[in-house]
Amino acid sequence: MIPGEPGSSAKPASKYRSQFRIYVDVMHVIQRENNQAKPTRILYGANLSHDRLIKYLEELKSLGVIQESGTGDKVYSLTQKGIEFMNNFKKVESFASAFGFRI
């Protein structure tokens, strides 16, 4: 399970993304790229700076939801755990948005 933003007691304002939301955005970009995404695609797709991208990719790798392959040009893909997470997330997002809640 991917945790939400640590210490975020209040709901984040819409212009700021929670850590959880960034994780989802990164994974969504990877999924969109046929589960084979280069860092540059993720950087633009998830709208992150290079430093933050590296940080989040490492965190997602340690959570076991993405994996890195390739030696020169790195390519990231979702693991089985990551695919299952995204499927569950889509259901939760659909459920929450039906009530008008944003996650």
Place this chain on the structure above:
Amino acid sequence: MLLAIAQPLAWFLGFDSLMEFIAFVIAAAVAYQALKGYRLSKERTLLYLHFSFVLIGAGLLVDGLSGIVVLLSQFHRGFLVLYALGYTINFIAQLIAYGLLVFAYLQQTRNISAQFAATAVVSALFFERNAFAELILIFLLVYITAHTAMNYSLSKTTNSMLVFGAFASLTIAHFFFLMFMLVPIFFPLAHIAQLFGFLLLLGMLLRVNQPS
């Protein structure tokens, strides 16, 4: 007093409990889905939604059970108080539940402080079951319905339409419960509208969980 009004509708007692049991199962399913969502996303509004539907389900279950006990006792005088007690518990549970949902919407839009919303909900609890208290419940439901209507107008998705339809039906149901104090025939109509609202929520749940 309620029983005296409801006497011409004695034939319907039992059906109302059955409808409430069905609604209870659907409310429990919505609560479970909201809890699953909270566990995944840690989004607080989903936790409020979970507790809201837990309360709605619990209220419906208690009300349904009290109706069945009274029916099985063949309206024995000693058991009649249970009917009123079940209704009151259901009413209070719904008042807190819809108050919690309103709080969740208010917190999301940040139009109101948490303390103010909490005070409004607690203040509402001081009212006992009567037309005025029922009106408070309707006001809460009208707010939720308006919010879900706005959500539907923005998103135009089938799921948001089902949720909007569900809360609109629940609002109508509570209006009928209010009218039932004057005209008994509104009692079965209210239960039908309430069940219809929960069936719409079931439709939304089935759509959300269908295999992609």
